[in-house]
Amino acid sequence: MSYAVKEMFLTLQGEGVHAGRRAVFVRFAGCNLWTGREQDRATAVCKFCDTDFVGTDGEGGGRFASADALADAAATFWGAGETLRYVILTGGEPMLQIDAALIDALHARGFEIGVESNGTIAAAPGVDWLCISPKAGSTVVQRSGNELKLVWPQPGSDVDAMQGWAFDHFLIQPMDCDEGVAARDAAIAFVMERPQWRLTLQAHKTLGLR
Numbered sequence: 001m002s003y004a005v006k007e008m009f010l011t012l013q014g015e016g017v018h019a020g021r022r023a024v025f026v027r028f029a030g031c032n033l034w035t036g037r038e039q040d041r042a043t044a045v046c047k048f049c050d051t052d053f054v055g056t057d058g059e060g061g062g063r064f065a066s067a068d069a070l071a072d073a074a075a076t077f078w079g080a081g082e083t084l085r086y087v088i089l090t091g092g093e094p095m096l097q098i099d100a101a102l103i104d105a106l107h108a109r110g111f112e113i114g115v116e117s118n119g120t121i122a123a124a125p126g127v128d129w130l131c132i133s134p135k136a137g138s139t140v141v142q143r144s145g146n147e148l149k150l151v152w153p154q155p156g157s158d159v160d161a162m163q164g165w166a167f168d169h170f171l172i173q174p175m176d177c178d179e180g181v182a183a184r185d186a187a188i189a190f191v192m193e194r195p196q197w198r199l200t201l202q203a204h205k206t207l208g209l210r
């Protein structure tokens, strides 16, 4: 299987429980909840995406002919040091492309593997840290994992149902949008009402990181 990757880069995880951790990001091209074209945004299932995942033309992106080729590129981005290697597979929707061969190839190079997914496709076995971020209007089939990260506000979200899902951490992330201040206030109010949830912020944006 070949893989279409929009971009690859070394940065700090900005979101969630692992915020602040050094990580190679592999951003896969394509998503099942939006085409990525602005003219389709208003009619997409997911309307608030902050990411360009169209094509393979980003820095470090391209078409990788094999799992080994992709994993070698990720190892090159990490650089020297064999311990505590962390790679985050995101997109776009990474579960459209992640397969057992890629999981094995990354593990073989010493990587712990994080995945950022919308949860509409069952996760591949072998992922070490699974973050699921539900989108209102979609059906989440992946109802277990390490962290559930709900972008807020999203009218139509069944928060009570989500709280029954098998996640270790329940996180609320303010939506980055034109009404970002109101979104932040709504997220704070949410957590004040529901102590099971914790606020997470997109630290990379305030730090000027990718």
Ligand SMILES: C[S@@+](CC[C@H](N)C(=O)[O-])C[C@H]1O[C@@H](n2cnc3c(N)ncnc32)[C@H](O)[C@@H]1O
Pocket (backbone or CB within 6 Å): 031, 048, 049, 050, 051, 090, 091, 092, 093, 094, 116, 117, 118, 119, 132, 133, 149, 151, 173, 174, 175, 176, 177
């Ligand atoms: C670009 S998505 C890619 C992974 C996957 N498709 C997903 O939605 O989880 C990465 C993360 O960014 C979050 N995100 C996307 N747009 C956002 C926005 N405008 N504000 C806050 N978080 C956002 C998503 O919910 C997800 O947790």
Ligand SMILES: Nc1nc2[nH]cc(C(=O)O)c2c(=O)[nH]1
Pocket (backbone or CB within 6 Å): 011, 012, 013, 014, 015, 025, 051, 090, 091, 116, 204, 209, 210
């Ligand atoms: N620094 C940084 N942290 C992130 N955590 C999740 C991201 C994503 O787009 O999936 C992301 C991202 O794009 N950059």
Ligand code: SF4
Pocket (backbone or CB within 6 Å): 031, 032, 033, 034, 046, 047, 048, 049, 050, 051, 053, 091, 092, 093, 118, 135
């Ligand atoms: S599901 Fe994820 S990648 Fe797809 S449009 Fe929504 S936030 Fe962006």
Ligand SMILES: [Mg+2]
Pocket (backbone or CB within 6 Å): 050, 051
């Ligand atoms: Mg991002």
